[in-house]
Amino acid sequence: MPQVLTATGLTTGHAPFVEEARHRGELYIRQAYELYSEENQEAWRRLYQRIRPRWERYANDHFLKGIEALDLPPDRIPRLSEINQKLQPLTGFQAKAVSGYVPGFLFFDCLQRREFPTTITIRPADRMDYLPEPDIFHDVAGHVPMHTEKAFADVLVRFGDCAHTAVRLTADLRDQAERTRRLTNIIKALSRFFWFTVEFGLMRGARGTCAYGSGLLSSYGELEHAIESDEVQRYPAQLEWLINQGAEIDHYQPVLFIVDSFDHLFEMVDRLERWMRDGKLNNVAPGLPEINESDLRSFMDAAGAV
Numbered sequence: 001m002p003q004v005l006t007a008t009g010l011t012t013g014h015a016p017f018v019e020e021a022r023h024r025g026e027l028y029i030r031q032a033y034e035l036y037s038e039e040n041q042e043a044w045r046r047l048y049q050r051i052r053p054r055w056e057r058y059a060n061d062h063f064l065k066g067i068e069a070l071d072l073p074p075d076r077i078p079r080l081s082e083i084n085q086k087l088q089p090l091t092g093f094q095a096k097a098v099s100g101y102v103p104g105f106l107f108f109d110c111l112q113r114r115e116f117p118t119t120i121t122i123r124p125a126d127r128m129d130y131l132p133e134p135d136i137f138h139d140v141a142g143h144v145p146m147h148t149e150k151a152f153a154d155v156l157v158r159f160g161d162c163a164h165t166a167v168r169l170t171a172d173l174r175d176q177a178e179r180t181r182r183l184t185n186i187i188k189a190l191s192r193f194f195w196f197t198v199e200f201g202l203m204r205g206a207r208g209t210c211a212y213g214s215g216l217l218s219s220y221g222e223l224e225h226a227i228e229s230d231e232v233q234r235y236p237a238q239l240e241w242l243i244n245q246g247a248e249i250d251h252y253q254p255v256l257f258i259v260d261s262f263d264h265l266f267e268m269v270d271r272l273e274r275w276m277r278d279g280k281l282n283n284v285a286p287g288l289p290e291i292n293e294s295d296l297r298s299f300m301d302a303a304g305a306v
């Protein structure tokens with residue numbers, strides 16, 4: 001009987017509702033709130049209660065204000081409709097439920113429309129500390145509070161602009177091998193920049209160095225490690241470094257980058273787009289992340305539509 005119960009619900013890796021939608025080719029889905037099991041709700045409660053004191057210590061002030069503005073519930077999984085009612089009047093952003101991985105261009109295109117693709121499943125109770133794929137705790141407790149901040153929201157929209165520029169710059173290249181090579185480099189640069197800022201960024205603040213990256217803000221262990229550990233190299237963010245630094249995903253980040261403010265971050269995304277137009281992103285350093293076929297295809301298929 002316990003096996004039957006754990007197989008139901010919306011548990012990452014064991015959510016028939018989501019898997020069936022994916023098999024039908026449906027990317028956008030409803031949250032299906034009635035399917036969350038008591039075990040799923042308990043996972044949210046434990047994750048939230050455990051990390052809350054670390055947010056107060058290590059999260060940037062904009063994030064803490066965002067938690068309050070959204071009235072993020074500590075004791076149950078939030079309904080995206082409730083979150084959106086509070087979020088949309090602030091920055092126009094909305095969390096939009098998806099069935100799984102959103103290929104690169106589609107993801108950035110959503111950001112440009114102020115929609116954030118949001119995972120609805122939650123990690124299993126025996127994997128509280130580490131999950132390679134996103135879950136609702138990462139997406140809603142880690143990302144969405146930042147979307148209440150206007151300057152940060154504008155940064156995300158600018159990422160969307162960059163993806164559109166990448167498509168326009170490569171759409172007319174006749175030489176398909178060269179088109180693939182350039183796009184692969186540009187997507188790698190965009191992915192690295194997103195990784196070291198939106199996912200794992202640090203910011204200078206009145207209380208010292210704080211986290212604004214969602215990968216840090218949704219990880220009880222790494223949030224403290226990122227700020228306190230002597231092993232972590234922390235450097236002022238420099239665009240040329242971010243786009244050439246390999247992004248390693250399966251362990252705590254050894255190198256992190258600090259921005260001064262979200263205006264600083266916005267200026268860097270702006271410069272990223274200029275560098276792309278100048279051709280500077282056509283030859284970035286090899287290494288992680290690998291750009292998969294579906295990411296590349298999503299940029300190729302968008303030609304003519306942007």
Ligand SMILES: [Fe+2]
Pocket residue numbers: 134138143199214215
């Ligand atoms: Fe994320």
